[in-house]
Amino acid sequence: MNKIVNLIFQSQKPESSLSDFVESFWMLDNPSEHKEVILLPDGRIDLIFSQSPTEPLHVVLLGIGTHPEHVIITEKTKIFAVSFNLLATEYILHQSISELLNSAKILPADFWNFNIEDFNDFKKFCEKVSFQIKKELSTQKTDERKLKLFNLIYSSKGSLTVKELSEKVIWSERQINRYFNRQFGISLKSYCGILRFRASFQHIKEGKLFPEENFSDQSHFIREIKKLSGFLPKELSQNKNDRFIQFSVLPKK
Numbered sequence: 001m002n003k004i005v006n007l008i009f010q011s012q013k014p015e016s017s018l019s020d021f022v023e024s025f026w027m028l029d030n031p032s033e034h035k036e037v038i039l040l041p042d043g044r045i046d047l048i049f050s051q052s053p054t055e056p057l058h059v060v061l062l063g064i065g066t067h068p069e070h071v072i073i074t075e076k077t078k079i080f081a082v083s084f085n086l087l088a089t090e091y092i093l094h095q096s097i098s099e100l101l102n103s104a105k106i107l108p109a110d111f112w113n114f115n116i117e118d119f120n121d122f123k124k125f126c127e128k129v130s131f132q133i134k135k136e137l138s139t140q141k142t143d144e145r146k147l148k149l150f151n152l153i154y155s156s157k158g159s160l161t162v163k164e165l166s167e168k169v170i171w172s173e174r175q176i177n178r179y180f181n182r183q184f185g186i187s188l189k190s191y192c193g194i195l196r197f198r199a200s201f202q203h204i205k206e207g208k209l210f211p212e213e214n215f216s217d218q219s220h221f222i223r224e225i226k227k228l229s230g231f232l233p234k235e236l237s238q239n240k241n242d243r244f245i246q247f248s249v250l251p252k253k
Contacts, residue, residue: 004248006032007073011249012126018133020147021088025126028079035073037245040201041065041228043158043194045084045097047107049114049125052077057116059107061093063100064186066194068230080118080125082133086184086191087150092136098185145169149176153188158195162188197228205247209233 002009008029014022023044046062053076073079089097112132118125149169152160165188166173180188196215204225215221225233242248 002249004242004245006030006035007242007245009249010122012122014126014130018130018137020142020150021085021092021137022133023083023085025122025129026081026083027122027125028073028081030073030075030077033075036243037071037073038243039065039069039071040197040244040246041067041194042198042246043086043191045086045089045093047082047084047093048079049081049118050077050079051116051119057109057114059109059111059114061097061100061105061107063097063103063105064184064191064194065102066186066190067102067228069102078119080122082129085150085154087142087146088133089183090146091140091142092133094136096183098182101185145171153192153195157199158192160192162192193224194228197224200225200233201247202250204233204236205239205250207237209237 008031009026011024011026013019013024041064043064045064048060048062049057050060051057052074055074055077084092089095112129114128118128149165149171152165152168160168162173162176166176169176177187177189180186180191184191200215200221210218210221215224222233225231225236229236236244236247239247
């Protein structure tokens with residue numbers, strides 16, 4: 001469990017059978033006053049359950065982000081969430097998220113039969129969500145070509161070109177991009193750029209303000225970081241007042 005300024009964060013990885021679809025489960029608790037944070041693009045799809053003493057249970061599905069978002073976490077708000085890999089949209093959520101690019105969708109408050117009592121225990125929340133995900137996955141067989149494509153995308157941290165991915169999965173570049181734009185609202189090339197950006201978080205946090213991987217040179221590195229975050233690498237590294245929350249929750253190495 002991590003303590004950020006005024007916030008408590010905890011995360012858990014899914015069991016191996018769900019790892020192709022689920023990146024992580026996480027909890028964020030704000031026991032004190034309002035806190036403003038900046039969410040950076042990270043390529044994930046987030047299913048968020050939130051509640052506070054003054055607000056009922058809210059369930060929101062967040063699409064892919066391509067630019068930073070300023071968010072205020074109100075006092076005494078608790079959030080339990082699932083961060084999905086893209087393949088989950090088709091096989092778990094059963095919907096296209098193309099209209100949710102840089103946007104969100106409010107879901108029914110009783111989505112997947114969750115209620116206020118489920119906020120009492122993060123471990124039990126993870127177990128309940130895992131059970132529901134397994135139930136959704138049991139209704140259909142996963143396309144092996146798509147499974148291979150996403151395994152390559154994530155394992156390479158976005159470093160493979162669309163051409164390389166196309167050749168490895170034997171699926172034309174045109175068909176892959178059509179699938180990405182239709183299902184996710186973004187091209188594969190742009191999505192890989194977000195994954196390369198995310199892969200830089202750890203070494204930027206450690207003060208390594210130069211490209212270690214996936215960037216051709218220093219100017220390319222700075223340009224891509226500024227484009228997706230709105231800030232220079234040095235500003236991200238300083239992370240004043242824990243405002244870049246994804247940097248704050250990264251484990252120390």
